[in-house]
Amino acid sequence: MQVQRILVLLYFFLLFPANIIGLWWAVGSPLVMDPNSICRKSRRLAGKQREICRKEIEIVEEVANGAKIALAECQFQFRHRKWNCTTAKRSLDRVIRQDTRESAFVYGITAAGVVYSVTEACNMGHLLQCTCDNHVQDITTDGEWEWGGCGDNVEYGYKKSKEFMDARKKKRRGDLTTRIQLHNNDAGRLTVKNHMRTECKCHGLSGSCTLKTCWRKMPIFRHVGIILKQKFDGAIQVQSSNDGKRLETVIDTLKPPAKADIVYSEKSPLFCKRNRKIGSLGTKGRECVPDSMGVGGCDLLCCQRGYSTHKMTIRDNCKCRFIWCCDVRCETCMREKTIYRCL
């Protein structure tokens, strides 16, 4: 009985992002992610999460939204790969249970999504506890312009993402899996924070730039996805140091991974065949590009099993004309399209 309880606790604990993502399927529509269900589950979670659920349910709403944009970005970045960040049942939850690069990416992008979503909410005035950032930044302006306007309060988003996503029971902080997850959460958050850009506006008569004010803005989330995907490609394999207190790089045990690196400890499965245990759906039936050597090419995606060819007829709008005023009329054309799928 006791053991079972601990296992359940552990499960919810380590897999918190999976829980959110899990809810995402459960509700059926990506547009409905209910913070109340997150909080019902998080009652079994760490103290800090419970506190946020009790006192700041509106933050949980942003957590849910952050997980949603993260998942969409994950699916975009991995759309041509064998593992495509699918939310199919019994896949993602298993994938993130391992300490592979794929799991690392999911943790990173989810934590980044939460930073993004909370910060955006501050900026829009949706949260009472924060506003946009109107501090003077410590970047020199050379006297040519001034800090002003409504900057993105990324520090607040960072803090809330950390509080909510990193909450664990202290005891678990020591083990390798937890250490790796916390590291990747932070790498994701830093990807937002370290890539802030400066946006400016000119004021003055008829567009003259006699006065220019600038503010700090987050990168667009697609950019965050691209950077994290690059980090995934260059992910660093780590192990626990001898004293168990930190992560060290497997190939160079003197060098700890950089804070913003994506780290993993287990080699990824091939994801070629269906394997329930590791959450692999296999690539059978995936659409691929023949004669392409790269990612998404049939050779690689189909794991050398070959592919089938289907001819399809597609109805399309064509020969569209603009009719004064204001209408567009199109004809319907049939178009042949060939689709290739992995065997």
Ligand SMILES: *[C@@H]1O[C@H](CO)[C@@H](O)[C@H](O)[C@H]1NC(C)=O
């Ligand atoms: C992801 O891959 C699975 C099978 O591997 C496939 O069923 C699914 O349609 C793919 N999803 C996307 C968005 O391409």
